[in-house]
Amino acid sequence: GQNIDQPTEMTATEGAIVQINCTYQTSGFNGLFWYQQHAGEAPTFLSYNVLDGLEEKGRFSSFLSRSKGYSYLLLKELQMKDSASYLCAVRDSNYQLIWGAGTKLIIKP
Amino acid sequence: GAVVSQHPSRVICKSGTSVKIECRSLDFQATTMFWYRQFPKQSLMLMATSNEGSKATYEQGVEKDKFLINHASLTLSTLTVTSAHPEDSSFYICSAIGPGGKGSDEQYFGPGTRLTVT
Numbered sequence: 489g490q491n492i493d494q495p496t497e498m499t500a501t502e503g504a505i506v507q508i509n510c511t512y513q514t515s516g517f518n519g520l521f522w523y524q525q526h527a528g529e530a531p532t533f534l535s536y537n538v539l540d541g542l543e544e545k546g547r548f549s550s551f552l553s554r555s556k557g558y559s560y561l562l563l564k565e566l567q568m569k570d571s572a573s574y575l576c577a578v579r580d581s582n583y584q585l586i587w588g589a590g591t592k593l594i595i596k597p
Numbered sequence: 598g599a600v601v602s603q604h605p606s607r608v609i610c611k612s613g614t615s616v617k618i619e620c621r622s623l624d625f626q627a628t629t630m631f632w633y634r635q636f637p638k639q640s641l642m643l644m645a646t647s648n649e650g651s652k653a654t655y656e657q658g659v660e661k662d663k664f665l666i667n668h669a670s671l672t673l674s675t676l677t678v679t680s681a682h683p684e685d686s687s688f689y690i691c692s693a694i695g696p697g698g699k700g701s702d703e704q705y706f707g708p709g710t711r712l713t714v715t
Contacts, residue, residue, distance in 0.1 A: 521703065521704075528688075528711075529708070529709065530690050530706040530707060530708050530709040531641070531690075531706050532706070533703045533704075533705075536703060575640065575641070584643070584646070585631075585643070585704065587640050587641045587642075587643075588640060589639070589640040590640050
């Protein structure tokens, strides 16, 4: 079966750095996505990785290792507004997105 | 660019009635749209894939006669929840593959519709 694993919840301090991990087992691979979702809102796109390595976008970076079926989202200089759920999703061989359950990130002052 | 809208944003209906939710791609043509459902504190669950001009493809366990999907044009897909029951109360989200088609690097999400069935 297809499976995406990520931690259920993480807590970090304002101004610090946090890494959210995602491991996956899917039928085929056509890219990995990270989305941010605030409570009661639709997801918003953060990053896309299809090749191994690190993609950096401002305070957010995403890393992919296809051989290990592993990705992480790195958030730097955390702000209170970063409190949200972070969803990892993998696009399989049928171009269908397989979603992780999301990681709820709690930022403390 | 690549904006997706949904209407209505919130709806309350009585048990047994039907509710229609619209999903529009505002500035691009979307041959494929997706409908998701999300219960509180749970991840997105794909309900169906909507293809313009053809029948929707439903995920296992999703009743196609209860959740009617119509993708009549390249910019509009509708989801009708028929004979709604309280257990259908949920957050319904649509998305569309971006202007680049399948090679695009993201899906664009609508803002979601919160359905409450009383």
